[in-house]
Amino acid sequence: MMKVRRSAVIAAAALAGTLLIASCGSSGSSAEGDGKTLKLWHYEGPDSAMGIAWNQAIAEFKKTHPGVKVEFEAKGFEQVQKTASMVLNSSNAPDVMEYNKGNATAGLLAKQGLLTDLTPQVTKYGWDKLLSPSVSTTSKYDAKGVMGSGKWYGIPNFGEYTMVYYNKDLFAENHVKVPTTFDEFTDALQAFKAKGITPLANGGAEYPAQQYLYQLALSKADRNWVDSYELYKGRVDFHDAAWTYAANTFADWVKKGYIAKTSSSAKAEDAGVSFISGKAPIFFSGTWWFGRFTADNKFKWGSFLWPGSKLTLGSGGNLWVVPKNAKNKQLAYDFINITLKKQIQNTLGNHGGVPVAADPAAITDPGSKGLIRNFNKISSEDGLAFYPDWPVPGFYDVLVSATQKLITGSASPSQVLDELQKAYDAGAPTS
Structure with missing residues (x-):
């Protein structure tokens, strides 16, 4: 959590x-x-x-x-x-x-x-x-x-896990295809931006930003990578292919306007409300929002797992x-x-x-059925990759600071990865 x-x-x-x-x-x-x-x-x-x-x-x-x-x-x-x-x-x-x-x-x-x-x-x-x-x-x-x-x-x-929430009405009104692959996902981001809509709800002052960053890294990672990072079972290199891809892609999405620069000071609540209010068509976050969206959203909405990745944030x-x-x-x-x-x-x-x-047959709500079906799929495939702030004490705040710098452009992706490496090495067990 x-x-x-x-x-x-x-x-x-x-x-x-x-x-x-x-x-x-x-x-x-x-x-x-x-x-x-x-x-x-x-x-x-x-x-x-x-x-x-x-x-x-x-x-x-x-x-x-x-x-x-x-x-x-x-x-x-x-x-x-x-x-x-x-x-x-x-x-x-x-x-x-x-x-x-x-x-x-x-x-x-x-x-x-x-x-x-x-x-x-x-x-x-x-x-x-x-x-x-x-x-x-x-x-x-x-x-x-x-x-x-x-x-x-x-x-x-x-259980809990992260997924992509999307506004079905905004997708339909703007003639944007609901993606099933990562390429289609980035096409959707570009399509919304072309219509003057910032596609991704984000909060840089709390957890949403680091969830995007970690998920991007997970899309290029495997279980051994996760075990090294979370369980200290191997050397962790923040300049490896997965973390480098994540930092560069995140920074690129900010430059392209997929993530608002003003979101650097936004909190998780702000990000969620921007989705609830119908301003942001997409929000990547956890199942803990599901009940609230069910109660508060005044539009048709749905969710899907991050396309092109076998791993996602989540745990028991x-x-x-x-x-x-x-x-x-x-x-x-x-x-x-x-x-x-x-x-x-x-x-x-x-x-x-x-x-x-x-008992799957005893779950009657269609939305809940989908929620549970996806969790069962992820967990059965050993796809729960925990959370990025878990490995060392105080790392949550380090990740907040690092992603804020990517949003504001005050540090390069390489400099941000250096910052993460230094904090991780200082906090991880040495033996």
């Missing part, structure tokens, strides 16, 4: 600190650890696909665990990020909680010994059979906290983790297992989420 959280989680942040009791009763039994209370934290908005599905999972848990109380506490994403190490190292840790994946988050907690090794439960419940290799990569961490191998410390139960969703100090771990395992049941996964899929274990 990107460093900047999405609208669904922003909604949950408003609930930060609010304690919601899913069934009546005191919290004393949780403190005693007598197996009669499940203490649960997550930060999904109550009206989001995940929030709706997890509420159903709570109801199902209560049916299958008569007499067990559920204490659900809604937390904000930033709140959890900032306080996780302190809270999980205390006696106030929940039994199960949602947490962000990656080396700097779940990996760090695993390295610090704050999370329960879930490997035995993965075998017992067969969770590994439900998750493709690229989805489960962020579930496993080695002794150094590096994802991709080692023990299971978290279980994802939804946030993780269910069980703190080392959890008092009722078996209840936590049971709850995680319920969230992976088909009826819960189907609910997730029918509300605009991307389930990892749904």
